Amino acid sequence: MRAGESAGAPVFCASDGNQATLLIGNDEARDVAITIPFSVVDEIVKGAIKSEGPMTFTQSYEPPPPDDNLVRRLRAAIASVPDLHEAYLVARRTESPDQEKRELGVLAHVGGRSRALSIALAPFSPPSESAPLGWVAYSNSPVPDEVRSAGIHLA
Numbered sequence: 001m002r003a004g005e006s007a008g009a010p011v012f013c014a015s016d017g018n019q020a021t022l023l024i025g026n027d028e029a030r031d032v033a034i035t036i037p038f039s040v041v042d043e044i045v046k047g048a049i050k051s052e053g054p055m056t057f058t059q060s061y062e063p064p065p066p067d068d069n070l071v072r073r074l075r076a077a078i079a080s081v082p083d084l085h086e087a088y089l090v091a092r093r094t095e096s097p098d099q100e101k102r103e104l105g106v107l108a109h110v111g112g113r114s115r116a117l118s119i120a121l122a123p124f125s126p127p128s129e130s131a132p133l134g135w136v137a138y139s140n141s142p143v144p145d146e147v148r149s150a151g152i153h154l155a
Contacts, residue, residue, distance in 0.1 A: 009024050009025045010025070010026065018037065018038060018126065019036060019037045019038060019126055020035070020037075020038060022034050030139070030140065031139055031141070032139045033114055033139065034137045035118070035125065035135070035136055036135060056096070056097070059092055059093065059094050060092070061090045061091065061092055061147050062092075062093060063150050063151070063152075064090055064151070065091070074106065075154050077120045077121060077123070077124070078108075078120050078154060078155050080120075081110070082111070082116055084109075084110050084155050085109040085110065085111065086109045086142070086143050086155060087106055087109070087143075089105075089106055089154055090105060090106075090107060090147050091103070091104055092104075103134030103135055104134055105134055106137075106138075107137050107138070107144075107147050107151070108136075108137075108138040108154075108155075109139065109142050109143050110138050111140070117138055121133070124136075
C-alpha cells in the first residue's frame with residue numbers, strides 16, 4: 001500500500017498479519033526496508049498514548065552473543081543473494097523511558113534486489129516464536145561504522 005513520500009522517494013507499507021514492513025524507495029532499488037512485529041508497533045502506539053510529551057528512543061549496537069551455529073546458518077542462507085554488498089549480525093539495544101530491549105538482527109547493504117535478502121532471512125525472522133532474529137534492516141547505503149565495529153561480518 002502506498003503510504004506517502006519521504007525525501008522525494010515513494011513510501012510503501014505492507015503486512016502479513018503478524019508484522020509490518022516499511023519500504024522507502026523504488027521497486028527494484030529500495031533505499032530503506034525494515035520489518036517489525038506488530039507487538040513492537042503496539043508498544044510504540046501505547047507508549048505514545050501514555051506519554052504527554054514526545055517519546056524518545058535511543059538505539060545502540062553491541063556485539064551479539066557467540067553462536068557459531070547461527071552465524072554459519074545465516075552465512076549459508078545469504079550466500080546466493082545477488083547484489084549483497086555487506087551484512088552484519090548485531091545486537092541492537094533500544095531504550096525508551098519505560099523499558100530497555102536487546103534483540104539480535106541483521107543489518108545489510110544491498111543493491112537492486114533486496115527482496116532476495118528478505119526471502120533468504122525469512123526463516124530467521126518473526127513471526128515465528130523460535131526466530132533467532134528480532135529484526136532485519138537493509139538499504140542501498142553502506143552499513144554504519146558502529147554496526148561494523150560491533151557486529152559479526154556475514155557477507
